[in-house]
Amino acid sequence: MKKASTAMSSTLRCLKVLELLAEEPFELSFTDLAAKLEIPKASAHRLCTTLIEANLIVQEPVTRRYMLSSHALWVGSGYLRHSPIYRAAFFPMQELARQVPGTVQLGVLDQDYVLFIHSVGYSGAPHAFADVGLRRPLNATASGKIFLAGMSQEDVERIMAKSAEKYTSSTITSIVKMKQEITQVRKMRYARNVEELLPGYWVLAAGVGRQENSPAAAISLTLPLGEFSPENEITISALVTDAARKASLQLGPNGAGRSMGTWP
């Protein structure tokens, strides 16, 4: 027995194509696409035609491969234009980047990942290469730990169960280890990541949000490992949490924080 959702199945299938293209590291040839989605060629062709007509994908004229269009970026970036968080964090991040020579990033939750939506400064970390739209697992990032610390026990367990990939030898993949980490984060009000994602770099992050335990975003600072020391951690964590606090205030104590509209 099928559960009849009220959504349009044909359209959902079409949007799967977008999803697939976003996931794939490279452009996709047409037959690949049909194969990966396990749909007949004729149908896949119709879906692609539709997305082309909507200007969301284009096909490279020579290779005939499909890829996301610049217009797709524009549509997606509408999220930034509407996002109170982005606006609230903009200047605090800038200030933080001026104080410490590293990469300051803003991450939000997207499904079970941290999605980085803004980045200022540059530490040299490859981390920060594709700064907007980069997505990372929660367990391997400082920002991710901030979100995990705001989640229920079950959610944490579910996510950790799927987090198998070890980026470095320090990546946390054990549930019990992560739970310890989480209580630490809740106590200290910031999260730390030392070479758990990228060798040679350490990261501190703090949560942004109206209420204490459910962060809407996280501000993180990535620095070369050379500058890592207990004393430094104290001063720098103060700066990061301060930036996060300022962003939280900017967000407004109530539900609003007005979106930014057209600028200027």
Next chain:
Amino acid sequence: MKKASTAMSSTLRCLKVLELLAEEPFELSFTDLAAKLEIPKASAHRLCTTLIEANLIVQEPVTRRYMLSSHALWVGSGYLRHSPIYRAAFFPMQELARQVPGTVQLGVLDQDYVLFIHSVGYSGAPHAFADVGLRRPLNATASGKIFLAGMSQEDVERIMAKSAEKYTSSTITSIVKMKQEITQVRKMRYARNVEELLPGYWVLAAGVGRQENSPAAAISLTLPLGEFSPENEITISALVTDAARKASLQLGPNGAGRSMGTWP
């Protein structure tokens, strides 16, 4: 007699919702949305349900208004991950930003606009606020002039005919004036914008691309007006065109320039 496109009309209509939400400066209430699209409420409701199920939009629980989701940003940012241009320009832009204290931006063509897809450094210009995804008319930006200079006579005329908005008193809205500007751009290999979009700032831009006359992107540098002088223009335009040249080389002489895949 209708021309029967092979695309799926129902899906196209659904994607119009995304388009609308991206265009609108603020989140949209449900009835507004139906009104603006001129479709019956019941249908609009189905479209929204579909987009929610696809994780591309969300509705604010309290206000019940619809807005683009962070996931939509992720999908759209797939363009960046696939874009050879973004990758090719990344380091040249960084270098340029180190040499001159201003905002370096990377713009591509999206329909009849410049779409900024990357930004490094910060000049204080509000210009650079929503750095990724910001869209501007071609006639009012230095990058836009680069693209106009690569277009056919007819396209230039069509676009200029629609470019009525004067951001400042210097904004170019006349076709003949723009044609002069374009020949200038073609000769100098860079474009200039002095307070035509933003009072208090001037901008230089140069084209990135394999072949000379059809730029795939433009690198621009925004500076406070205080630093504007003929001598400065000579040195700075050299830096900007140099960065653009480096990016062009990185792009590869042939059609490829390999997309970036997952990073690192």
Next chain:
DNA sequence: AACATTTGTTTCGTAATGCGGAACAACACT
């Protein structure tokens, strides 16, 4: 508090529309 009004959601019969097998076309690569 009762009524009026705007806003959001569900139902359901109809017909339009997306479906996909198969045939066709356009290239590569032997």
Next chain:
DNA sequence: AGTGTTGTTCCGCATTACGAAACAAATGTT
């Protein structure tokens, strides 16, 4: 020329989206 690979079009069938109207819920007004 031959053979495989990949991209595009046809067309009859049944599934799916359509939208008026009825219903539900929240907000504003007297």
